[in-house]
Amino acid sequence: MTEQAIITTTVNLLQDNIQVSAYLAEPKEPGSYPGVVVLQEIFGVNVHIRDVTERIAKLGYVTIAPALFQRIAPGFETGYTPEDIETGRGYAMQTQASELLSDIQLAIDYLKNLPQVKKDSFGCIGFCFGGHVAYLAATLPDIKATASFYGAGITTRTPGGGAPTITRTREIPGTLYAFFGTEDASIPSEQVDEIEAELEKYKIPHRVFRYDGADHGFFCDRRASYNPKAAADAWEQVQQLFSQLN
Numbered sequence: 085m086t087e088q089a090i091i092t093t094t095v096n097l098l099q100d101n102i103q104v105s106a107y108l109a110e111p112k113e114p115g116s117y118p119g120v121v122v123l124q125e126i127f128g129v130n131v132h133i134r135d136v137t138e139r140i141a142k143l144g145y146v147t148i149a150p151a152l153f154q155r156i157a158p159g160f161e162t163g164y165t166p167e168d169i170e171t172g173r174g175y176a177m178q179t180q181a182s183e184l185l186s187d188i189q190l191a192i193d194y195l196k197n198l199p200q201v202k203k204d205s206f207g208c209i210g211f212c213f214g215g216h217v218a219y220l221a222a223t224l225p226d227i228k229a230t231a232s233f234y235g236a237g238i239t240t241r242t243p244g245g246g247a248p249t250i251t252r253t254r255e256i257p258g259t260l261y262a263f264f265g266t267e268d269a270s271i272p273s274e275q276v277d278e279i280e281a282e283l284e285k286y287k288i289p290h291r292v293f294r295y296d297g298a299d300h301g302f303f304c305d306r307r308a309s310y311n312p313k314a315a316a317d318a319w320e321q322v323q324q325l326f327s328q329l330n
Contacts, residue, residue, distance in 0.1 A: 087142040088113055092134075097150065097190045104187050105159070106150040107134050109141035110200065118202050118329035119195035121188055121227075122149040123210030123217045125304075126172030128161030132304050136209070143323065144330075146201045150191040152184060152217065164307050176213045180244035181220055188221045205329045207258075209322065210235065211303060216249060219262075223255035229329055230260045231322045234300050236270040239278045253282045259289040261325045263318050265298030265311070293321060 088111040097104040107129050111117060122137045124130075129149045137147045153160050153175045160175065162168040188208070195201045207229035210218030215235025220242070222230035232238075242249045260283065264276050276294060283290040295302060295314035302311035303318055 088144055090138060090141045092138060092141075095148075095194070097187075097194050099186070099190050102155065102187075102190075104150050104154045104190060105129075106148050106191055106194070107137055108146075108148050109134075109137045110146040110198075111141060111144055115144075115200060116202055117144055117146045117200055118205035118207065118326070119192065120145045120147045120326065120329075121191050121195075121206070121208040121221065122147055123188070123208060123214030123221065124149060124152055125212035125214055125301075126176045127164065127168060128153060128157075128172070130161040130163070132306050133211075133214075136211075140209070140326070143326070145207075145326065146195055146198060148191045148195060150187050152179065152187065152214070154187070155179075155183060172213075176243070181242050181246065181249070182244070184217050184243055185220060185224065188217075189224060189226070192224070192226050202329075207231070207326050207329050209233070212236070212301065215263075217243070219249050219260070220252065222258065222260050223252050225257060228258040229325050230256075230258065231263070231325055232260065233263045233303055233318070234265060234268055234271060235262075236268075236300075239275045250279060250282055253288060254286045256283075256286070256288045259325065259328060261291050261293070261321055263293045263295070263303070263321070265295050265300060265302045265309075265314065267297060268300040270300050291321070293318065
């Protein structure tokens with residue numbers, strides 16, 4: 085597929101007294117495009133998340149990455165040192181599922197108001213913390229295709245407390261692809277099995293990918309755990325998934 089030239093900018097999404105910063109990437113060529121929401125790791129809308137947002141836009145989607153820590157730490161983005169991980173985890177622990185879903189819906193509504201975006205064709209993709217949040221976002225009526233990468237805790241908790249996110253599986257209206265590395269100590273294989281069983285139980289269109297030898301964060305080429313082979317295959321699967329939106 086020929087990559088499209090794109091335009092990128094940072095926008096502010098406004099709702100009541102909340103202002104959420106978001107990174108927007110869109111094809112330059114006039115047309116009608118599906119929308120995709122990109123959900124960050126614990127490191128904020130950093131260079132990796134902006135890169136993913138741009139890569140998807142180049143395929144012919146209008147993509148937006150809302151800052152999921154905006155309520156707690158406006159403008160936060162960081163790298164991958166142990167100190168960065170500690171800080172990011174602290175912010176993630178302060179998030180609430182209801183607020184995350186509200187902010188994602190806010191991003192979808194922003195896209196709906198852009199003339200070049202199809203009003204009924206939205207997907208989302210998330211990594212790490214955002215992989216868990218993507219599973220939550222998959223329950224939104226607008227989301228037709230979800231890619232959840234190594235989202236820890238889906239079977240055991242939900243942001244802000246309450247029943248684990250997996251208990252909401254029955255609410256998913258679209259297709260969900262989930263990606264895991266077999267060496268990811270934060271997501272035991274039993275939890276991956278549980279996620280797959282729940283998706284099958286409620287007949288959610290899905291595929292679950294387990295990459296041998298891949299660790300947490302295998303898709304990020306800026307992390308020591310980057311696994312080029314697993315990342316390349318996962319990228320092909322994401323493109324296949326999002327082609328359903330066209």
